[in-house]
Amino acid sequence: MKILVAFAFVLFGDLAFGVYSRACDLVWKLPSGKKSCYFFFEGWRPWYMAQIECELYGMHLIALEAEGELEVITQYLKKESKLGTEWLTGGIRLGRTNDFQWSPGNTPIISGWNEGEPNNYKNQGEDRVSLKNGGINDVTGLVSCPYICEYDY
Numbered sequence: 001m002k003i004l005v006a007f008a009f010v011l012f013g014d015l016a017f018g019v020y021s022r023a024c025d026l027v028w029k030l031p032s033g034k035k036s037c038y039f040f041f042e043g044w045r046p047w048y049m050a051q052i053e054c055e056l057y058g059m060h061l062i063a064l065e066a067e068g069e070l071e072v073i074t075q076y077l078k079k080e081s082k083l084g085t086e087w088l089t090g091g092i093r094l095g096r097t098n099d100f101q102w103s104p105g106n107t108p109i110i111s112g113w114n115e116g117e118p119n120n121y122k123n124q125g126e127d128r129v130s131l132k133n134g135g136i137n138d139v140t141g142l143v144s145c146p147y148i149c150e151y152d153y
């Protein structure tokens, strides 16, 4: 069954506004039996704007909290030759701690980091999480990247 998600679409920097629907780029059946629908957006956005755009679809930035989910997304990106792209996720740092969690769900992030991450590079406040080359990285909320939206059903 093809899942269509209705959403409001805003072209930033343009006047266009309308309601569209779109099929999931990828559907994955979670170990729990629920399914996740993913959209991969290749426009570059800072974290907050990416989150708002996901919400316009009734979605959220991807949370890689389910067992095997990081591998599934990595395999998809490999197949699409987009493994080297840096994608924003819904991972966030908890205040000034070194603890990160997936949002929504507040699942602690305990694995999946690329080598040497999280490193809060140059102490610039890397409090968001991106995905690149099959692993995750801490980035600032200001950096603009493509992003992945998710919807569980």
Ligand SMILES: [Ca+2]
Pocket: 036, 062, 063, 064, 065, 066, 069, 150
């Ligand atoms: Ca998920």
Ligand SMILES: [Ca+2]
Pocket: 117, 118, 119, 120, 121, 126, 137, 138, 139
């Ligand atoms: Ca980093």
